[in-house]
Amino acid sequence: MSFGKGCHLHLIDGSAFIFRAYHALPPLTRKSDGLPIGAVSGFCNMLQRYIDGNSASNDAPTHVAVIxxxxxHTFRNDLYDQYKANRDAMPEELRPxxxxxxxxxxxxxxxxxxLEGFEADDIIATLSCQAREAGGRVTIVSSDKDLMQLVGGGVEMFDAMKNRRIDAEGVEEKFGVGPDRVVDVQALAGDSVDNVPGAPGIGxxxxxxxxxxxxxxxxxxxxxxxxxQPKRRQTLIEKREQIKLSKKLVQLDCDTPLDFTLDDLEVRDPDPETLLRFLAEMEFRTLSKRIADALDAEAPVIPDTNPAGADPIDTAPDWPAIDPEAYEHVSTPAALAAWVxxxxxxxxVAVDTETTSLNEMQARLVGISLAVEPGQACYIPIAHRDGASDDLFSSEALAEGQLPFxxxxxxxxPVLExxxxxxxxxxxxxxxxxxxxxxxxxxxFDDTMLMSYALNAGIHGHGMDTLSERYLSHTPxxxxxxLGSGxxxxxxxxxxxxxxxxxxxxDADITLRLWQTFKPQLHREKVTTVYETLERPLSPVLARMERxxxxxxxxxxxRMSGxxxxxxxxxxxxxxxxxxxxFNVGSPKxxxxxxxxxxxxxxxKKGKTGAYATGADVLEDLATEHDLPARVLDWRALSKLKSTYTDALQDHIDPDTGRVHTSYVQTGxxxxxxxSTDPNLQNIPVRSEEGRRIREAFVAEPGNVLVSLDYSQIELRILAHVADLPAMKQAFKEGQDIHAMTASEMFDVPIDEMTxxxxxxxxxxxxxxxxxxSGFGLARNLRIPRSEAQGFIDRYFxxxxxxxxxxxxxxxxAKEHGFVQTLFGxxxxxxxxxxxxxxxxxxxxAxxxxxxxxxxxxxxxxxxVRMPDAIQGQPAKMLLQVHDELIFEVSEDATDKLIETAREVMEGAALPAVKVDVPxxxxxGQGANWAQAH
DNA sequence: CTAATCACG
DNA sequence: GACGTACGTGATTAGC
Known part of the structure; x- marks a missing residue:
């Protein structure tokens, strides 16, 4: 087929794919010889995901190329020797x-x-122009702003990471002008990444x-x-040549001398043998398996040639594909006994429950699934209702094929315990x-979500869908x-x-496979202790608190709502x-x-969306001159308290217990x-007098009191320890007012003259x-000039x-390892x-x-984690955690003992693993309600 | 569904 | 006069 009307060309920005793959993945190496291979692996996965995504769409490309x-050295270096001169060198592991x-x-x-001497962007530009002239459409798979000048007239961009199309409107959002003027704006604004000078002072x-x-x-x-504006005028006159040069640098070349035509880019099916041979050579076990399945071909056997001691990578074991049709429905006592x-x-055994609600306090158990090895899983329905009948009276009847609850x-x-x-x-x-x-x-028990959190915090989320897609290449x-939605x-x-x-x-099958995937990784990544001391044992403690x-x-x-x-x-x-x-006072617009x-x-001041900013800081400034913003601030404060707290909290009172049961997200x-969610009990107001009164609604049962224990300045103490600040350590050891001490050091004011x-x-x-x-942040916080703030920081250092x-x-x-660590690993x-x-x-x-x-x-x-054992036998329950504070409900005649025990546990919690240099x-505090206890 | 706003440590 | 900035969260509302 010759390229023309009705054709759709996809142009993938290859370098962008590579860099994203490289930075998104840990440094994998090929098992047999240690060749760095992470970027290639990521690149192949992205390519495969991209092909999958398109084959399902009815807007599939007819032509495609990776550029x-x-x-x-390109013609731009001849124009300007500093072009892209401030780029970091390519990392050693990436080059090969x-x-x-x-x-x-x-x-x-x-x-x-x-094409030698040209950037990928220029080839993409040339092909886009050619395709547009031929009457076809183009999708540029990239989010690089340098390519945005090409958008329009049937050319769009697609950000594969964010899964978002970028059309002329999207370009205008970014640059404030249409695609046809993007080059002009770039020429003026310059670009620090590519080292395009532009006009100084103009963004x-x-x-x-x-x-x-x-x-x-x-x-x-x-x-x-x-x-x-005199400054601007002067810049534009003086830097005229530099600006014109900048335009030449950012203007993409639509006439690169290509040695191929659009017709050469027609979509072709892969040859299974060639593709699988390549994947086998790279030793991509998971991917080759998945692609073999998709192509209906046999997965290549990849010999396990791991030399002694080398870390295995990509050890996709020999697992059967995930096949929902293959699972067992347990409906007889004999089948159940066989599973036991x-x-x-x-x-x-991997276990999963199905229930009627996400709220564990109200959810009713509907069924249980189990898995003992990959592919071997079952579901035991126990409370499904009979949906076949529309009869009003029989809707409570149980469905067929279920064992008694x-x-x-x-x-x-006996199995679970x-x-x-x-x-x-x-x-x-x-x-x-x-x-x-x-x-x-x-x-x-073991928990795959917590394992993932110990291994991968900061890299990706830990929900099952994410993990399954990432580690099993399977979408559950x-x-x-x-259930439908809405x-x-x-x-x-x-x-x-x-x-x-x-x-x-x-779900049970996936959970089991994830467990087998993560289990060896915990050890390899040296986070077994974190998982076993900080994650796994906390889970039942949180469950108890929530209940x-x-x-x-x-x-x-x-009453407060009223x-x-x-x-x-x-x-x-x-x-x-x-x-x-x-007007609607609640509408910022x-x-x-x-x-x-x-x-x-x-x-x-208008933000990105074109709306005026009306945040509290803006209104506070306006409030000195006008009444209206001041009133709006008052209104907002009340509105927040009412809608988020006094109204919403009532809806969270459990009808059975009369209590509010938050949910803690351990991996959040x-x-x-x-x-803390549903409701969030970690942001109950305290800073304003009016808000603090909401805490009066959090009460103890008759005969009990609420006790609150909180760490004093824990983060500053840790800072003093890890940064080794002798003056600050000393102050903490002597029990001094740490902020006053800091002020005294910084401003040479004696402590007793402190204001x-x-x-x-x-x-x-x-x-x-x-x-x-940062100087900027401190300046904004203290509302002082930036230079002054910077002076403070310099002095502090x-x-x-x-x-x-x-x-x-x-x-x-962080730059060397890709992560940072706490004192506990x-x-x-x-x-x-x-x-x-x-x-x-x-x-x-961060x-x-x-x-x-x-x-x-x-x-x-x-x-x-230590608290339940420590307070065992005392008439006390741990209820809440608010980052540096624990809240208990205690029988009123046992508070002193509880405080003594809990304080001892908290103050000694770092030991014996870590000896913090400061106490x-x-x-x-204690009282009938949270306001008094705090 | 996202952005803006504001509550907490 | 901006590349853009304090760190970490969650809930509510308006408005597309």
């Missing part, structure tokens, strides 16, 4: 992989094109403004004299809570296909048993009065229009902290350091020289640490903060 750069990715492309039978925003005003770069340069026997003989639990209880049988789950906390309600204690049956969604007990078997047993819940007094909340509603209505009237018309368009206040925060304001500034700096301080060393060392470690991966552009700054600060925040998180985890101090 590579070739040679480091480049030719392999070309071979991979050819093995997939996809056209692979490059994308200003450039877009100028181009939109003058229509084109040429017109702008010709009429530069007309520009009002197999499990007992095997010594481990109690019989099944009675048969499984058997010390000699390991139970394997994905997020076992959920299943354990369900079983606990039927008086079954699941132990011992989406629950939506069974209003018409059904519960699992209404799912037909035959469908449930496929879904449920698949305990905390009593919340509905009356108190309801009061808030009244005050809000009053404020709303006043606001409308001041605005001169009615409408508020922005009122403030900046209608009332004409100064300082309106990369640093090791917990997250609250100086102390406040020092406190902000102390926190700033923990967050990976001078007075506490350990800080700078710590920061540099931490970032250096928890790894937090930092894949973006070597990124270019603004993301680098983000990653750096890397600096993670060991501090993470070590604090580890310490309280250790305390929590860890725990403050305690």
């Amino acid at each position: 590579f750069d070739k040679g480091s 992989q480049i030719p392999l990715t070309r071979r991979a492309t050819e093995a997939f039978n996809i056209a692979c094109k490059e 994308i925003k200003t450039a877009a403004l100028l181009i939109n005003e003058f229509g084109s770069l040429e017109n702008l340069l010709d009429r530069a004299e007309d520009i009002k 026997e197999r499990i007992t003989a095997r010594g481990y 109690d019989d099944v639990l009675a048969a499984l209880k 058997n010390d000699a049988i390991l139970k394997i789950g994905q997020n076992m906390k959920y299943d354990a809570k369900i079983f606990a309600r039927h008086d079954i204690t699941v132990a011992p 049956i989406p629950i939506k296909t069974l 209003k018409s969604a059904i519960t699992f007990d209404q799912v037909p048993v035959t469908e449930a078997v496929k879904y449920a047993a698949e 305990n819940g905390i009593k919340v007094d509905r009356e108190t909340l309801s 009061k808030f509603a009244q005050k809000m209505a009053q404020l709303e009237d006043e606001i409308h009065e001041l605005a001169g018309r009615k 409408q508020l922005g229009e009122i403030l900046f368009d209608e009332m004409g206040l100064e300082g309106g 925060a990369n640093t090791g902290r917990l997250a 609250p304001d100086i102390r406040r500034q020092a406190k902000a700096i102390n926190f700033g350091v923990i967050y990976g301080i 001078e007075r506490f020289p350990g800080i700078k060393t710590y920061m540099d060392d931490t970032v250096g470690f 928890r790894k937090i991966h930092t894949p973006e640490i070597s990124a270019k552009g603004p993301r680098a700054g983000f990653a750096k600060r 890397a600096i903060n993670a060991p501090i925040q993470g070590t604090a998180a580890d310490i309280i985890r250790r305390a929590m 860890l101090i725990v403050d305690a």
